Amino acid sequence: MPGDSTFVLTGLQLVIMGDVEADAPDGSIGFTRNSYRKESKEVAVVSEAMPPVTSNKFTREKRSELLMTICLKYPFWNDFRILDFLNKHGIFMTMEELKGLRRECGIDSREDVCLELMRLYFNKEIKLDKKQVQFIERLNLAFRDREFLAARPGDLLVYECIFFRKLNKMFYLHFVFDLFNGYAFGKVSRRCSGEIGLKLLQEKIVPFYRKRGYKVRAILHSIKSTREHWEAEESSIRGSVLAMSIEWLDPKHEFGIIQRFKQDFLDDFFKDAEALDVSLLMIQPAFDRRMIKYNSACPFHQRRNLLGYLDDLESTDRRPLEINCN
Incomplete structure (x- = not known):
């Protein structure tokens, strides 16, 4: 019929x-x-x-x-x-x-x-x-990312340049998120340039994973990155990433887990910074301290329950829906 x-x-x-x-x-x-x-x-x-x-x-x-x-x-x-x-x-x-x-x-x-x-x-x-x-x-915004399931730490890292207008000023957060364990890294800047994200990758993220015995395999460039500001430099950034034996992927996807992290963590952080009248120069140190506290709750070698389901979901036991991002 x-x-x-x-x-x-x-x-x-x-x-x-x-x-x-x-x-x-x-x-x-x-x-x-x-x-x-x-x-x-x-x-x-x-x-x-x-x-x-x-x-x-x-x-x-x-x-x-x-x-x-x-x-x-x-x-x-x-x-x-x-x-x-x-x-x-x-x-x-x-x-x-x-x-x-x-x-x-x-x-x-x-x-x-x-x-x-x-x-x-x-x-x-x-x-x-x-x-x-x-x-x-x-x-569950993270369900949008169901096709991007990482197998180990460093397997799939999402990069996004997030725009904020706080403290009566405009600035950007160059943000990298590990889809496997939920580890997050960020660099606050007044500029959108992708070179800042590349520097974060080279100087902090790659050594961080190498020290723990893992290699960063791929960077997923989120669709929400403000590309119009740095399309001209993207080819050189891609070349630098490839030179580190890391894939640079552009999936044309808006990652739900980034939106969820922004709602649950970043918005509150910048709201607190504004309420406490934190100067722009002090935002990065304050953000670093908050990220240390956040990442300490993420077992590095363990898959996080980012999609609201567990690996043994085939069992008939029902569990509460969880998306732990704070």
Whole structure:
């Protein structure tokens, strides 16, 4: 049937026809009963050899399976919308019963739904659709970087030149982030020149990794680097990086983990610096001290839980969604 959307979970099949999954016009998470719900066609819940939903044989187990299916297929739906859908199709329950069923299923919060979707995705049990990806990325910016999984320290370092306007002045932070263990390095400057980032790499980062028995393999140039200011010097920078036997990659990607780090760490740091009236000359020493404290919490040889999942995610145990960047 054209336009149908089908999602299968443990033998239960949910067929949604028409515009039942319409979201809020403003893109917000939630459902206002009278504001934007539109249903142009019939909606049906079907399953092979499954009794009608009004039958006494429609057990709590079947309800749990159906609820799990709905929550994973339409993660933006809130409890009011789910309850309305169920009641309209003969599965009557109160809001308290729905919340209790969600707790039993282990999906009583948006974070739980997000973590379950990531678990299924990384275990290659499902393919995410556009709405599911949007839902995960809204809660976990680092999920944008799911194709950039490093195997060891120094495997993939992201470089980004971040612009700030604080302390009534404009300046830049040349920032390097290790996608494996979360180690971060930065140099504050009044200039955007990529030569500053190159100097940081040569004088601090490469020796730092060499001392610990690792080699920097690749630098990923983030799409948000303000390239228009230094495109002319990029070729020489690339040449210098390649001369150190390090790959220089330009993936045309905006790294979510950098945005998350900026929100959770950098914005607070510069806000504190402004509140304390720290002079521009003192920002770098203060930043270095903060970074020492931050990096001390990152085991250098251990993969960090940057995507909100663990290496042993194939286990059925659900864990809290975590993105530890501060």
